[in-house]
Amino acid sequence: MKLEDHLDADGNIALPSDVTITSFLDHNIALFGTDAAYRYLDYDHDLAGAAIELTWEELGVRLRAVGARLQQVTQPGDRVAILAPQGVEYVVGFFAAIQSGAIAVPLFAPELPGHAERLEAVLADALPSVVLTTSPAAADVQAFLRKLPRSRRPRVIAIDAIPDSVGATFVPARLDGGGIAYLQYTSGSTRSPAGVEITHRAVCTNVVQMIISVGLDFDIASVSWLPLFHDMGLLMIMFPALFGGQLTLMSPTAFVRRPHRWIKELAAEAKRGRTFAAAPNFAFELAAQRGLPPEGDDLDLSNVAGLINGSEPVNINSINMFNEAFGRYGLAPTAVKPSYGMAEATLFVSTTGAQDQPSATYLDRGQLGLGHAVRVAPDAPNAVPQVSCGRVARSQWAAIVDPVTEVELRDGEVGEIWLHGANIGRGYWGRARETERWFRNKLQVRLEDGSHAEGAPGNATWFRTGDMGVYLDGELYITGRIKDLVIVDGRNHYPQDIEATVATASSAVRAGFVAAFSVPAENQTREQLVIVAERAAGAGKADPAPVVEAIRAAVSRRHSLAVADVRLVAAGAIPRTTSGKLARRACRAEYQAGKL
Known part of the structure; x- marks a missing residue:
């Protein structure tokens, strides 16, 4: 795939109307054959991290087998939940559910501590007819599902127990670019989690947006420990699926216990070509504190093209610690990319430029509380550091809006961030009222000069994020959540x-x-x-x-x-x-x- 294949004459992203995740998958399976597609480093059973590898050919065989089994027991549009541990079987289950014509619901195995109530709420909302898991996790999944009313208990299928031969009956489902590929459930806090309807077109658009914004190659390799049920972790597995390349996975626990594992694999992949990764802010601080290699280790990070820092507020001190720790190993000072995103946008909204080094701008605390971004010296007594999340992705719009009057605000004024673009989800599953409230907003007045809605259709509908932000010199700063103020x-x-x-x-x-x-x-x-x-x-x-x-x-x-x-x-x-x-x-x- 070439960049120009996805851009129109004006440089906007222009994907074919019939584009789907699976059309790219089939193309890559045929093209890359015996090359590795996904690798999982199993540190739970081997301290050295035994590699479980899935080639493109093997991926195709497994997708047809699991997809055919699902077609035997589901109807198009049924929800198929993935309650499996981190690993290649999770990847197979997720894509097979989509290829079969079902709607995938990426979740987590019941072993995740402290989140049983959330899992019950999501299952009650999505009402899956099938749960995909693995043989080792099946007993725990069955025990958990027995808590549900008998009428709502889905069928349980172990992904690894399905013979390859079942794939002989697989029939490619007729999918639509505007159809729902999967439901991405928001984290939730006090409210019940809501499932964002993510379409095929939204996924493909958002991955292209990320590639252009960060300055990546389309077939770039990556390393991820992010949980696969989380929007950031899930989008990582889309890169190989859509554009080839390879992804190395490990579990979140493996990273937290020994952060050097992530760094070591980044360096290993970087020896073969440019690579990138994504992680929340805490991971950069943890890696700086506990992820340094043993003295004398051969570690070269000079080919790490980008490290997206998102999912939680970005702290400039964490980035500085990370750069100081790994700059001696060739990590470029521009590698870490403070970014902004959310599940309702599929994931990615904005990031700093390919050649930009992360930096903090200091604002007056009192003025910020009044809704004005006023720069002050870093040593001013009322100074608050704010990290730029860069510029909004190609073919996506983010306007700063007065949440009461729904009027666009000028640069330097703090307001609610509203989003528009083909990467925005369709709405919340089964929640018409919430969908109308959050996804179907109209910008009442745009700025005559300097509008960040310029280029968006006049009748465009906008997603109101609930996040507060401000533009300074064309770059987006996130100041907080409205509900958390x-x-x-x-x-x-x-x-x-x-x-x-x-x-x-x-x-x-x-x-x-x-x-x-x-x-x-x-x-x-x-x-x-x-x-x-x-x-x-x-x-x-x-x-x-x-x-x-x-x-x-x-x-x-x-x-x-x-x-x-x-x-x-x-x-x-x-x-x-x-x-x-x-x-x-x-x-x-x-x-x-x-x-x-």
């Missing part, structure tokens, strides 16, 4: 800003594990600030009084805010989503219920 005495405060202050207030606080939110005061006339902070390692028996006092003083000094309550909790007590983000609203609910 801490509003006290009429002033807006961004929780991540307060949480950063708390994390540095005392060494007894576990950095990155602080939740700030507001709750109604006893008289119900105003909101008040609450801090929940996990104790750092070794601080379990520390006297809480000095820690609480240090937190109160730091927040008062930097934010002019009184803290109504501080709760120091054990490590792991603060709820997090399945993708690892802080679930502030869930934490708030637990606090109000007296569980903390």
